[in-house]
Amino acid sequence: MGFGTGNWGAGIRWWDAVFSSAREAESLFVARLDSGQLRKEKDWRKESHWQQAGKLYERVACTLVFDKRRNKRALELTPVGDSGAHAQTITQTNTRGRSGSSMEKEGKEKAKEGRRWPSYSSKKRSRTDSDDDEFIGPMPGPSNYKPDYEAIRAELEEQRFREKMAMAFEDDERLDSVEASFNSFAHVPMHWGGASQKKARIDYDHDEFLNLDPKTMDDEEYAEWIRMGMYRKTHAQEIAEKEQKKAERAAKRAQEKSIRAETERLEELAASERRFRKRTKENHKLEQLRSEYHHRWKLLLSTTPGQESEVDLGFNDIPWPILFVHRQKNSDCDVLSLDDFTRDAISTFLFTSLTPAEPLTDSGDGQSLSAQRLAERAGRKDKLRETLLRFHPDKFEGRLMSRVRPNEKDKVREALGVVVRVLNDLMGEG
Secondary structure (H helix, E strand, O other): OOOOOOOHHHHHHHHHHHHHHHHHHHHHHHHHOOHHHHHHHHHHHHHHHHHHHHHHHHHOOEEEEEEOOOOEEEEEEOOEEOOEEOOEEEEEOOOOOOOHHHHHHHHHHHHHHOOOOOOOOOHHHHHHOOOOOOOOOOOOOOOOOOOOHHHHHHHHHHHHHHHHHHHHHHHHHHHHHHHHHHOOOOOOOOOOOOOOOOOOOOOHHHOHHHHOOHHHOOHHHHHHHHHHHHHHHHOHHHHHHHHHHHHHHHHHHHHHHHHHHHHHHHHHHHHHHHHHHHHHHHHHHHHHHHHHHHHHHHHHHOOOHHHOOOOOEOHHHOOOOOHHHHHOOOOOOOOOOHHHOOHHHHHHHHHOOOOOOOOOOOOOOOHHHHHHHHHHHHHHHHHHHHHHHHHOHHHHHHHOHHHEOHHHHHHHHHHHHHHHHHHHHHHHHO
C-alpha cells in the first residue's frame, strides 16, 4: 500500500487506527501482568512489537531505522504519487531517559527543517500523548481485529478466583502456625496442667506426697513435691482447717448414705409386708371360694329324690370350676358365657395358690426332692379326677340334667363338653 500526495490524510487516519487498537490492547492486557515480572514483560513485548512492526511496515513501503544522532527509532516512509518518490521520516520515540527540555529542542529543529509533509500525529494527540507513555502489548492486529472480551473476562475471573484461594490457604497456614506456636511450649507445670496431659497429675490434696520417695522422682515431680511441702509448712493452720472441713463433709456424706440405705431397707421391708398381706388375703379368699364350690356340689348331690322335682337349676346355678363364677355369684344378671370357659380360667381355679410355695430342698440324697414332686403330682391328679367325675357327661346327665331348665339344657351340655376336654388335656400333661 503506497501513499501519494492525494491520500496522505487517509494514511494518517489508518495509522491512528492502528495505534488506537494497540493502546486498547495495552489497557486490556496490562491487568494480567504480575508486579514482579513487569519490567521483564515490558522489555520483551517492546522488542517483539518492533520486530513484528518491521515486517508490517515493509508491506506499506516503510522501513524501520534507528537514528543514532537522535537516539530513537524511526519509520522511513516512502509514499508513491504523481510528483515522484518522497522520503518522510515518522518517529516513534524511545521514552526512556527523555526530559522536557530535550523535547522542546527537538520541536524547534523540526520547525527549522520546514518539512513538506505534516506531522504524523494530530495536535490533539500530541497534546494528550506524552513521551513518557511507553507502548506495551503485542503486535496490533489488522483494522478489522476485534478482541475476545468474553475470553479475557473469563481469564481475569479465573485469576481472581485463584488469588482468593491462595489468600484462603495463606490464612489457614497462618492460623495453623499460630496454633502450633501456642502448643509448642516445652514445659507446663503440673499444677497448671489439665486433664489433657499425658502424665497423670498427682493428687497432693490427699497427702500422697508424704508417701512418695524423692529418689524416684524426676525434676518436675521433685520441684512440685518441694513446693507443696513448703506451702503446707507456711500455711499449716489453713491446711488444718481444710482437713477438718473435709473430714466433716466426709462424715456428713457417710451419715447421709447410711440414712438412705436404712430408709431404702425399711421401704423394701414395708413393700414386702404389703405384698405378703395382699397374697395372704387373696389366698384366703381363693380358699373360701373353693370351699364354697365344694359345698355347693355337696348340696346338689345330697338332694333327696322327693325334692328333685322342686329344685329348678339354671346355667349360673351350677358350680362351675371357674373363679369368675364364684366372684359374681350375687349378681342377678347372666354374666357368664361360654367364652369364659378357657383352659387358663379352669387351671387357675383348680391349681393356682397365691401363697409362695416352699422351695424344694435337697437334704441328704435326692429322695426327698423326688418325694415332694411325686406328692404334688398325685394331688394334682386327684383334683382332676374328682372334677372329671363331677362333670362327666353321662354322670351329670343321670344325676342333674333332669333338674335343669329346658331352655338352658343345650347351653349346659356345651359347657360340659368344654370342661371335660380341658380336664382331659390337663390330665394328659400329668
